[in-house]
Amino acid sequence: MELSKLKLEELSPVRKRIEVEIPAGTVQSELDRAFAAVGRAARLRGFRPGKAPRPVLERVFGERVRQDVLERLIGESLKQALDTHRLAVVGTPDVEAEGLTPGQALRYAATIDVRPVIEVRDLSGLEAVRPTAVVSDAEVDEVLESLRQSVAQLRPIEGRTIVEAGDVVTVDVTSRVDGGEPVRREGVMLEAGAGSFPEALERLLVGQPLGARRAFDVTYPADHPRPALAGKRVHFDVEVKEIRLKELPPLDDDFARDHGRCETLAELRARIRADLEERAAQRAEEIARATVVDQLIARHPFEVPPSLVERRTEAWLASLDVKLAADAAEREAQLERLRAELRPGAERDVRAELVLEAVAAHAGITVSEDDVAAEIAALAAREGRAPERVRAFYERPEARAALRARLVRERALAHVMRHATIVSTDDAKEFARTGQSR
Numbered sequence: 364m365e366l367s368k369l370k371l372e373e374l375s376p377v378r379k380r381i382e383v384e385i386p387a388g389t390v391q392s393e394l395d396r397a398f399a400a401v402g403r404a405a406r407l408r409g410f411r412p413g414k415a416p417r418p419v420l421e422r423v424f425g426e427r428v429r430q431d432v433l434e435r436l437i438g439e440s441l442k443q444a445l446d447t448h449r450l451a452v453v454g455t456p457d458v459e460a461e462g463l464t465p466g467q468a469l470r471y472a473a474t475i476d477v478r479p480v481i482e483v484r485d486l487s488g489l490e491a492v493r494p495t496a497v498v499s500d501a502e503v504d505e506v507l508e509s510l511r512q513s514v515a516q517l518r519p520i521e522g523r524t525i526v527e528a529g530d531v532v533t534v535d536v537t538s539r540v541d542g543g544e545p546v547r548r549e550g551v552m553l554e555a556g557a558g559s560f561p562e563a564l565e566r567l568l569v570g571q572p573l574g575a576r577r578a579f580d581v582t583y584p585a586d587h588p589r590p591a592l593a594g595k596r597v598h599f600d601v602e603v604k605e606i607r608l609k610e611l612p613p614l615d616d617d618f619a620r621d622h623g624r625c626e627t628l629a630e631l632r633a634r635i636r637a638d639l640e641e642r643a644a645q646r647a648e649e650i651a652r653a654t655v656v657d658q659l660i661a662r663h664p665f666e667v668p669p670s671l672v673e674r675r676t677e678a679w680l681a682s683l684d685v686k687l688a689a690d691a692a693e694r695e696a697q698l699e700r701l702r703a704e705l706r707p708g709a710e711r712d713v714r715a716e717l718v719l720e721a722v723a724a725h726a727g728i729t730v731s732e733d734d735v736a737a738e739i740a741a742l743a744a745r746e747g748r749a750p751e752r753v754r755a756f757y758e759r760p761e762a763r764a765a766l767r768a769r770l771v772r773e774r775a776l777a778h779v780m781r782h783a784t785i786v787s788t789d790d791a792k793e794f795a796r797t798g799q800s801r
Contacts, residue, residue, distance in 0.1 A: 454670030
């Protein structure tokens with residue numbers, strides 16, 4: 364496509380603005396071609412097929428045709444402009460376009476984010492602690508007790524109507540956050556004194572009779588893990604509906620056979636310990652890798668494309684299980700607070716991906732089609748899903764490209780870890796002392 368004007372402006376190392384002008388003759392010929400195609404297909408009352416005059420076609424289809432031509436001209440010319448300047452675009456261009464006028468040139472501008480140029484430096488000198496994966500007897504006991512609790516039996520209490528610590532109580536609860544709309548939940552089951560609900564509710568239930576109704580307020584701390592409740596005052600109305608006793612099975616070989624698929628309790632404990640040790644080893648490796656990646660990021664400062672950070676922030680925000688306020692203004696303020704909390708982590712995540720991709724390019728790390736196919740098969744096996752469904756998902760070009768990019772980054776990180784000094788110890792102070800002595 365002929366362009367009568369093409370101008371590139373550098374707004375920042377990762378943000379560019381392109382101004383494009385398409386000649387009037389090209390615009391008119393594209394409009395003529397589009398109306399001719401519409402005229403051949405149009406079926407209008409009073410006209411034979413393909414015989415409707417141009418003024419009628421413009422009156423009936425003009426707005427749609429001009430919009431289609433506008434989008435096609437911008438799409439094709441912008442791709443040509445980006446190829447001309449060899450820009451590695453990330454995100455979606457922000458296009459400012461004038462309207463399409465027959466007989467006149469089309470002018471528009473596009474603001475785009477581009478991939479930063481990262482010069483990979485020496486990878487030596489990176490170091491991290493890999494914590495020793497030690498599992499205590501108490502941790503094994505905790506898992507056993509959790510398994511035991513999960514198969515507890517509940518039975519009605521006879522001869523007693525007063526709640527005692529450890530009873531499982533069914534309550535109807537109405538809550539109101541900072542004087543907002545009430546939320547009612549019926550048939551909520553909780554263990555008196557277990558700390559699964561606000562502490563005031565746990566204390567209140569113990570000693571209360573069946574059928575009791577109580578009201579109280581709880582002020583949540585500012586650092587509460589649920590942002591919707593952090594720093595808020597919540598009013599509760601509670602009614603005790605039912606009291607039941609929890610019966611726990613004894614921890615013995617029968618329990619191991621019935622609920623742990625092991626022949627003995629000792630075998631079940633050994634399996635739990637092995638699982639915990641494997642998870643602890645994975646966490647230790649994740650800690651070491653995160654430390655090395657942070658050092659890699661610090662060693663390679665660069666500007667991050669804003670669109671990538673915003674897209675990652677919005678993806679994380681969408682994954683949160685957060686109850687939003689009913690009021691539109693309060694809801695938007697709540698979302699902005701969440702975005703502000705998520706944005707630093709999202710930026711770190713994007714930085715890590717970009718620098719690892721730069722390392723991969725520098726080291727010549729690639730992923731073949733066989734590698735991608737093998738990973739898809741492994742994903743299907745791990746997730747217990749039909750391989751056909753997994754393969755069908757990864758036939759989508761964007762899904763396959765994302766998988767390939769992830770594999771490239773994983774290999775780049777493995778390459779970086781081979782250059783790093785990793786100390787395995789459960790004593791961080793000792794590592795710091797020995798590290799200073801080198």
